[in-house]
Amino acid sequence: MSVAAEAPVAVAADARRAGDWLLVATAVLLCVWVLLPIYLLIVNALSSPDQVTAFPKRFFPSFDVGSLSFFINFAGVARALWNSVLVATLTMILSIGFGAPAGYALSRFDFPGKGTFRFLVLMTRAFPLPLLALPLAVMFIRTGLDDTAIGLALVHTTLALPFAVLITFSLFSGIPVELEEAAWTLGCTRWQAFRKVILPLALPGVAASAVFAFTISWNEVFAAAVLTIENRTLTAFLLQSLGESPLYLKFAGGAALVVPALIFIFAVRKYLFAMWGIANR
Amino acid sequence: MNGKALPYLLLMPATLFLCVFFLYPFALVAFEAVTRDGAFTLDNFRTMAGSWKFPVTVSNTLLLAAIVVPIQLAMALLMASVVSRLETGRSVALYIFAIPLGISDLAAGLIWLAIFDQSGFLNTLLSTLGIVDRPIMFLGYQDKLTIFVAVALAEIWRATAIMMVILVAGMGLIPKEYCEAAEVFGAGPWKRFIRITLPLLRPSLQTAIILRVILAFEVFAVVAALGGTNLPVLMGETYNWQFTLQDRNVAAASALLILAISIGFTLFFLRVLRVPKEARI
Numbered sequence: 201m202s203v204a205a206e207a208p209v210a211v212a213a214d215a216r217r218a219g220d221w222l223l224v225a226t227a228v229l230l231c232v233w234v235l236l237p238i239y240l241l242i243v244n245a246l247s248s249p250d251q252v253t254a255f256p257k258r259f260f261p262s263f264d265v266g267s268l269s270f271f272i273n274f275a276g277v278a279r280a281l282w283n284s285v286l287v288a289t290l291t292m293i294l295s296i297g298f299g300a301p302a303g304y305a306l307s308r309f310d311f312p313g314k315g316t317f318r319f320l321v322l323m324t325r326a327f328p329l330p331l332l333a334l335p336l337a338v339m340f341i342r343t344g345l346d347d348t349a350i351g352l353a354l355v356h357t358t359l360a361l362p363f364a365v366l367i368t369f370s371l372f373s374g375i376p377v378e379l380e381e382a383a384w385t386l387g388c389t390r391w392q393a394f395r396k397v398i399l400p401l402a403l404p405g406v407a408a409s410a411v412f413a414f415t416i417s418w419n420e421v422f423a424a425a426v427l428t429i430e431n432r433t434l435t436a437f438l439l440q441s442l443g444e445s446p447l448y449l450k451f452a453g454g455a456a457l458v459v460p461a462l463i464f465i466f467a468v469r470k471y472l473f474a475m476w477g478i479a480n481r
Numbered sequence: 482m483n484g485k486a487l488p489y490l491l492l493m494p495a496t497l498f499l500c501v502f503f504l505y506p507f508a509l510v511a512f513e514a515v516t517r518d519g520a521f522t523l524d525n526f527r528t529m530a531g532s533w534k535f536p537v538t539v540s541n542t543l544l545l546a547a548i549v550v551p552i553q554l555a556m557a558l559l560m561a562s563v564v565s566r567l568e569t570g571r572s573v574a575l576y577i578f579a580i581p582l583g584i585s586d587l588a589a590g591l592i593w594l595a596i597f598d599q600s601g602f603l604n605t606l607l608s609t610l611g612i613v614d615r616p617i618m619f620l621g622y623q624d625k626l627t628i629f630v631a632v633a634l635a636e637i638w639r640a641t642a643i644m645m646v647i648l649v650a651g652m653g654l655i656p657k658e659y660c661e662a663a664e665v666f667g668a669g670p671w672k673r674f675i676r677i678t679l680p681l682l683r684p685s686l687q688t689a690i691i692l693r694v695i696l697a698f699e700v701f702a703v704v705a706a707l708g709g710t711n712l713p714v715l716m717g718e719t720y721n722w723q724f725t726l727q728d729r730n731v732a733a734a735s736a737l738l739i740l741a742i743s744i745g746f747t748l749f750f751l752r753v754l755r756v757p758k759e760a761r762i
Contacts, residue, residue, distance in 0.1 A: 201505065219670070227563045230556075231577045238580070240602050241592045255616055256605040298494040305491035317492055320499055322546060325692065326747045327507070328699045328716075331736040334723060335509035336502070358502045365495060390487075406518070419585030421702040426723060435587050435702070442705055447598065450706075458584055465583035467555030469576050472646050 210373035224269060234396035244448070245455035252448040270353070271452035278446070281438035283349060284418060287433055290353035291360055292410045298357070299364025300406060304394075306365070308380075324362045332358065333423035340427065347429050355423045360413035367471060371405040372398070396458070397452040415464040494552065510740075513733035525734035529722070538713040545629070545714070546697035549636045553693060554686075556637065557644035562674065564645075566654045575649070582642040589639035590706025594620075597631045597707065620707060628708040635703045640696055644689040651685025687754040694750065695743045715739050 244252050246261035249270060271277055302321075306314065333355050337346065345351035375398055383393035424436040432440065438453045445453075516523055529535060560578050567574055581589070596602045597619045604616035619627040655678065663673050679686075701716035710717070716739065722732035 222561060223566055226559065227567060227574050230560055230563065231574065231614045231636070234577055234580055237596060238584075241588075241595050244595050245757045253600055255600040255638065256608055257600065257602055259602070259605075273563065293497075298498050301491040302495035305488040309488035311485075311488045313489075313492075317496060320496070321504075322711060324499065324503055326744065327503075328695060328736075328739050328743055329503075331716075331719065331739060332503065332510065334719070334729065334732055334736055335506040335513060335724075338729070339506070339509070354502055357498065361495060361498065381603040415583050419583070419588070421585060421587045422699075422720065425720070435585060438587055438591075439702060439705060443709065447600075448595075450591050451595055454595075457588040458592070461583035461585065461588070462580060465580055466576065469572075472579055472582070 242450035267448040267452045280434045284434040288414045288417040291356040292413045293365040294357040295360035295413040303368025330422035333426040356417040367409040401477040408468040514737040542715045553641045561648035587702035590703040593635035647689040724742040
């Protein structure tokens with residue numbers, strides 16, 4: 201009797217164990233799918249130029265810095281790197297500077313026009329924004345912003361601003377308004393309450409959203425290639441030299457793009473959902 | 482400070498910014514597309530459509546989206562299900578799955594170039610296994626099919642993460658009780674997924690698909706890195722009109738076409754996957 205009763209339980213437990221194994225195997229397989237290509241690029245970047253063009257390839261890096269030093273010393277690369285950092289930093293400052301106040305306003309006030317603003321922000325997501333660099337190229341020539349870091353940063357800010365607004369909105373919404381009200385009753389002005397109570401709580405999230413803005417600009421190719429000629433960013437430089445540059449330059453350049461991105465995503469991993477998840481709510 | 486004016490003051494910088502750098506260039510690109518030397522004309526569209534490359538450009542872009550997006554949807558659902566079920570290592574898996582989110586499309590193209598190049602890792606693997614005697618040329622100008630496959634793989638690798646993050650966020654909102662109740666009534670994992678998770682996930686699916694489809698029409702740097710000009714796509718041709726052919730009116734017409742396709746598909750998915758207000762969680 202007891203044996204008969206235990207049998208289905210044992211079968212169910214077996215099925216569950218098999219399911220667990222399947223789950224873990226799938227997870228590992230998917231991780232390999234994501235990581236392996238990056239690993240192979242890194243292998244190339246850490247091999248000497250001869251090894252990169254040789255066949256067959258080794259699946260392990262020789263830790264030769266030949267490719268990387270060739271890349272760094274290649275005419276224009278150092279400047280392109282500097283431009284990328286400059287444009288991304290400006291984008292970061294602009295998008296947080298414009299976006300964070302808007303996010304705060306959306307989370308704390310009810311006012312006519314709120315829906316319209318939200319719609320404007322969400323609408324930017326339905327457009328291939330880099331295309332807007334085409335008409336702006338002409339406008340920038342007229343205003344002297346062409347081929348400058350700030351001009352490109354302005355275009356990258358249209359890409360990053362919606363994210364800055366949405367993530368700061370969800371951040372400030374997560375901080376109870378009662379904290380602010382308590383500060384007011386204790387004699388703080390609105391600004392003091394914000395600076396002394398809300399800002400310290402929101403700062404890590406704001407920093408994450410700033411890092412994300414930096415990443416968006418760091419990675420953008422099309423607008424960068426359209427708007428810069430002399431002051432090319434790293435992506436624009438790599439895109440425009442695709443035709444003539446040797447393989448090891450491409451791979452070292454690719455690694456220079458990827459490695460910072462890995463660190464950025466690691467830094468903002470907790471906030472990824474705030475950035476992408478609330479669009480439909 | 483007047484309490485009524487404060488939210489508007491806070492929103493003003495972001496709103497002004499979006500008007501100048503989003504709405505205005507959008508109007509400008511539309512204007513440039515339908516004029517030439519100040520006079521209204523549809524010649525820009527005729528020139529664009531008359532180019533011998535145009536039909537193959539449109540079909541490449543649409544075919545790529547049609548193949549890549551469904552595969553990504555399936556993979557993103559698989560990743561999200563794995564993540565939501567994992568007990569140990571959940572955050573590690575989530576971080577790894579999210580890594581491509583921070584990687585530039587140009588870098589993704591270069592990563593897959595390391596694999597598909599003639600002296601690349603795929604050829605090394607094939608020759609080590611004895612499948613081929615000498616390295617195959619995958620990305621030559623005659624190899625449209627393998628270029629297409631390589632671009633599709635790179636796109637699937639790069640942009641599945643965006644959908645995954647949105648879907649993970651959406652799955653987190655589904656009350657656990659529904660699935661538990663279904664389990665009590667004897668529904669297996671597959672049935673629970675089809676009958677409970679998928680229908681309740683519809684708002685997130687809608688967002689994920691819309692975002693992803695728009696990005697699919699923007700495919701540019703991946704193609705440039707892997708195929709050069711051998712696989713023309715809409716965004717690449719727009720770039721060509723602007724730079725190689727120096728005709729910004731036709732470039733604007735081409736940009737407007739991409740915008741029109743994007744908006745068309747956005748409206749289509751908003752309608753097909755619409756969620757009645759009362760059915761939202």
